[in-house]
Amino acid sequence: MIQYDAPQTEEQAIEIQTSFADKVITSDKLAYIDTIAGVDVAYDEDSNQVVGAAVLLDAKTLEVIESCSVVESISFPYIPGLFSFREIPPLLSAIKKLSVTPDLIVCDGHGIAHPKRFGMASHLGVLLDIPTIGCGKTKLVGEYQMPESQKGSCTDLIDHQTCIGKVLRTQDGIKPVFVSIGHRVSIDTAVAWIHKLTPKYRLPETTRQADQLVNRSLKDLLC
DNA sequence: GCGACAG
DNA sequence: ATCTTGTCGC
Numbered sequence: 001m002i003q004y005d006a007p008q009t010e011e012q013a014i015e016i017q018t019s020f021a022d023k024v025i026t027s028d029k030l031a032y033i034d035t036i037a038g039v040d041v042a043y044d045e046d047s048n049q050v051v052g053a054a055v056l057l058d059a060k061t062l063e064v065i066e067s068c069s070v071v072e073s074i075s076f077p078y079i080p081g082l083f084s085f086r087e088i089p090p091l092l093s094a095i096k097k098l099s100v101t102p103d104l105i106v107c108d109g110h111g112i113a114h115p116k117r118f119g120m121a122s123h124l125g126v127l128l129d130i131p132t133i134g135c136g137k138t139k140l141v142g143e144y145q146m147p148e149s150q151k152g153s154c155t156d157l158i159d160h161q162t163c164i165g166k167v168l169r170t171q172d173g174i175k176p177v178f179v180s181i182g183h184r185v186s187i188d189t190a191v192a193w194i195h196k197l198t199p200k201y202r203l204p205e206t207t208r209q210a211d212q213l214v215n216r217s218l219k220d221l222l223c
Numbered sequence: 224g225c226g227a228c229a230g
Numbered sequence: 231a232t233c234t235t236g237t238c239g240c
Contacts, residue, residue, distance in 0.1 A: 041230075043231055078231075080228040087230075109229045119229065140229045178229085230231050 002127050006075060006089065013076070013085045021118040023126045024111075029184040030104065030131040033059045036197070037102035038206025039094065039124075041087045042214035044222065048074050051221060052090025053213040054098055055206065062197065062205045068097035069217040080140065083109060084120040091124060102130065104185070106197065106206040110134040111182035111190075113157055113165035115141050125183025132182025133190040134165070135204055139178050149173045154191060166191050170198035177202065 002020075007013040036059050042051045053069040070093040076086040087109070095105070111121035111134030121134030139157065144167045147153040151172045157165040157180070165180030168191055179194050181187050197204035203211075 041231085043230090045232080078230065080230090083229050114229080134229085136229050138229065141227095 013082045017116050017118045020126055021116055024122045025184045026181050028186045028189050033103045035102050036206055037105045038210035039091045040108050040210035040214045041090055042218040050074050050090050051214045051217045052094040053210050054094040055209040055213055056098055057206055064209055066098055067213055068094050070094050081115055084123040105130055105132045106204050107132055107134050108207050110136045110140050111180040113180035121182030131184040133185055134180040134182045135194055136178040147176055170202050174202045
């Protein structure tokens, strides 16, 4: 795994982004997918603590096989564009606690649909050298046309005349999600997996399970 | 100057 | 992210 000293300033974080952005692989470089991990973080600003969690799902049944969570101190402020530096420390800790290395990781945030083409999913993927997909709830950059209301409809997310992701309707008449390449996954494969992971709800099952876990853990932590 | 701005 | 109950609808 790639290591670096945690940035202490915005400038240092930007340097890391710039030097790592060209390591992102935007084509399929993945083996057979047996397990998919979902990750998320919850905050308690009062105690300056964060809960990071990783849930492992069976790729075929979407059942949860394993859950791990960690508690750490908040180490970086929230700055749009540098968001990954805030969440990556607890996410790495949680993923390392899993008994197996996931074949794919779905992130709650963007991959290359980012001003520097190095969002949270790409950052995590490059550090671990594991295939990742970014699936955000709102856009960070780019322009798009709203996709048709039927589930499965999608349009391009464009930035500087380049397609950086897809706006995908995961349920009929429900607000779409923003899918982008994280690392070692093509955009078509990314969209196909998000489609498989959303049989019933707007967000991928991975994200939903990870979200529930961090919120349960945070609640337990405060009691 | 003003609006936008992943979680 | 988080503050936050009930309520309308399938």
